[in-house]
Amino acid sequence: MAKSTIFHQLHDVGLAAWFGGTLANAVALNPAASQAGADSRVGAVANEGWDRWTPVNAAAIGAHLAGAVGLVKHDLGRAKVQQGVPTMAGIKTALTVAALGATGYSRMLGRRVSEHEAVPASDGTTPSIATPPDVASAQKQLKALQWAVPALTGAIVLIGAYASEQYRPEEVSKGVLQRVLG
Numbered sequence: 120m121a122k123s124t125i126f127h128q129l130h131d132v133g134l135a136a137w138f139g140g141t142l143a144n145a146v147a148l149n150p151a152a153s154q155a156g157a158d159s160r161v162g163a164v165a166n167e168g169w170d171r172w173t174p175v176n177a178a179a180i181g182a183h184l185a186g187a188v189g190l191v192k193h194d195l196g197r198a199k200v201q202q203g204v205p206t207m208a209g210i211k212t213a214l215t216v217a218a219l220g221a222t223g224y225s226r227m228l229g230r231r232v233s234e235h236e237a238v239p240a241s242d243g244t245t246p247s248i249a250t251p252p253d254v255a256s257a258q259k260q261l262k263a264l265q266w267a268v269p270a271l272t273g274a275i276v277l278i279g280a281y282a283s284e285q286y287r288p289e290e291v292s293k294g295v296l297q298r299v300l301g
Contacts, residue, residue, distance in 0.1 A: 126189030127190065133182030134183045135179075136182075137179045148165060150242050165243030173226065228257040244259075244265055246259065
């Protein structure tokens with residue numbers, strides 16, 4: 120198996136888990152926590168789900184980044200000669216940095232919420248009247264961030280799909296020819 124294939128697999132599987140897990144938690148876990156039976160159990164249910172997801176998410180991000188670094192090294196020559204590749208790589212890198220930032224900040228806020236085991240809440244990201252102010256503030260920020268991470272990682276998925284098309288021999292030849300002819 121070629122090194123580039125391994126890098127692609129790490130990159131894609133890690134990104135798929137990062138995207139899919141955060142989207143599933145935003146769509147299912149956070150709203151479903153409202154069914155915990157009592158406001159004081161809502162936070163505990165959401166916290167437990169996100170705390171279980173965190174190590175898997177970290178491994179997914181690590182796999183994605185390892186694959187991305189390998190692909191960058193593998194594709195340096197291609198980036199120098201194929202038109203559009205440097206711009207695409209720059210956009211993809213900027214989105215990855217933004218997704219990492221949003222994920223890291225979400226985790227920091229999630230820890231703040233998770234420190235309160237039985238925090239009353241309406242759902243995983245919606246405070247109730249009884250939610251402590253610091254937790255309510257974190258939940259309000261998490262309400263937006265729960266969608267930012269899948270949006271950013273989803274954009275990376277789309278760019279990755281486009282980039283894969285650029286590997287086809289006729290696209291590489293066309294890109295090199297355009298670069299040479301100006």
